[in-house]
Amino acid sequence: MPALVPLGDNPTLLWGMRNDERLRRIGVAQGFAGNDAADGAAILANMAFAFDPVWTAHLKTRPGTVMTRAGVPVLAHVRTAEERARVAAAMHADAALDAASGLTLIAAESDEGILNEALRKREKPFAERLVPAAVPAIERASYVGAYKGVTDLLTKYLWPEWALAITRVCARAGITPNQVTAMGSVLCIVATIAFWYGWFWTGLATGLVFMVLDTVDGKLARCTITASKLGNAWDHGVDLVHPPFWWWAWAAGCAPYGRPLDDATFWAVIGTMLFGYVAQRLIEGAFIVRFGMHIHVWERFDSWFRLITARRNPNMVILFAGLVVTRPDWGIIGVAAWTAISLVVHLVRLFQAMARRAKGGAITSWLA
Template sequence: MGDISALRLIGDNTTPIWGMSNAERVRRLAVKRAIAERIAPGEALYVNLAFAFDPTLIDEAIKRPGVALTIGGELVLGVLPDGTDPLRLDGIERLPLENRSFYNEQLRKLETPFAERLTPERSRAIERQSYFGAYKGVTDLLTKYLWPELALWLTRIAARLGMTPNMVTAIGAALCVYATVLFAQGQYWTGMLAGFIFMVLDTVDGKLARCTITSSKWGNVADHGVDLIHPPFWWYFWGVGLSAWGLALSSQAFLLVMVAVIAGYILQRVIEGLFIKDFGMDIHVWQTFDSRFRLITARRNPNMAILFVATLAGRPDIGLIALAWWTVISLVVHAVRLAQAYRMRRSGRPIVSWMEEAAP
């Protein structure tokens, strides 16, 4: 356990959340959020264990030293002068959390963080809020709408079994490699099943890390490393496997498709990196168009949907060609958006996320 010397826990609560006590959860959050390094001397983070709350509220409390974040007038948490009576809050400014929204830059969404009294009757509902609070607001259609409930179920099982996020990542990585081998052999349906499980586990490991406060630097590197590297291999070996269906592309067509798919993928990533470097935010949270386009842009999950539909029609070759075209179209859209952002900045107008502008 790291430095929690600036943490003051109020009361006690025996109701577990994600397989741990609320006190243990708050201690993990305090370490993960590095409160000892971010709170001024003479101040402390007061946390009422009667409540469970979204981890982002710790950051909001640190931004507002001397302010008590409350529900119904009762302290939930706050960075207050050390020695403050948390039950009276005499002379302390209060910020009610009821229906209050904040912009979460890490998860790319405008949200109303949950904060609720933790009781045995409400523990599963609070876990659900915690889980969905860890979901990115700007992501693809499949991750956002298709498998959240399945991933929640798996995340709960993993937490109860004491699995770490790295264990889930390792299982997913093995399935990712297995899917690649199956694609190369033209066993598309089995490969897509393995790929589907991997894609769901790719959600589970991140949610498990955030919900149980067990994320790590190297775990994050491994998770994102697998995500970043494997898609071009999937598309390449999908093309190799077409020969097993008697639908192999000509050498020239295969080369053109691979150039479009691989170069397009790399260049899109470069554009996203440039946007973050030059404007300090993800390109997909700039304006509402960008957030909506992220639902379908040529990333792994939407691309797999294209291949699934084409294979269902008995033409996995056309699916790969359509994937290549969609990659090129998505690349053009992102390039245009980057150019528009540069032009807007040159005109003196600020580049601000629409979510920040919408925040109260």
């Protein structure tokens, strides 16, 4: 395992921290060696630049590779003391490597990009000169880089600017991702109670803030390199557990609101939503186990369908539409119907993938 070694000094703050501290966090998060042997393998990092952590992960398994920006080395996985000296000289001189370096060069500005499996997207990670005037643009690039490429329509189109502003405030104020998750968890519970008593507008407003914070905590963790196992489990645990409670509370709240569901409809709605929610999650898990990737990155249709599939945020749009016409009962019935339709779509896609594999066809992501 190579060490991750900073070269140079840069006092410019990014997300409220110095560049060398950011590099240290990247090294810890990605498991780089803590001790640097001057004659051993290492990844040299030019502190004149800020770069996406995806680059260090990419170069970790590629000895003899250098990532450059406008020809200047930004990151270099050197193997020998001679390579280290040559790269370090170029970094200190802010110059390009000589043609006889024997190293493989990757230009950060190249259009080829890298497939980020964790965030389900092909991306061109940023690498930019870190100067005060460039900080807002670099922070935006860092934030955009932390966004999932395949997600729901609200997260993709409505939340980004709100969440970016809150993420910046939290980073500069020293608010941690887990503290954001804690605030969101409280709001999630408040929204559930409001739905139960038929206070739907209050619940929607509270739920809206929670949903934005649900985006912020993950982005804050990635941008400030402060992700933790506890935070990841907490965030994903809340995401996984709370939606059925929201739907149940909404259905129950229709009575105090004045639009009660009869018993048969109530239990049909609850049964459909609970079964559909669990079954869809199981299908997604089965797809990952069988084919080694998320179902929503298989083909272009699957990524498009993820925008509107029966997850929390698209379902909230349906509930909002029902409430606008003072029929929250129609809204929850619509969520149940859309859950059933989405379940059928996911099941069909799973069977189609299995059939293609059985015929000898390859199952690969259209993003690869």
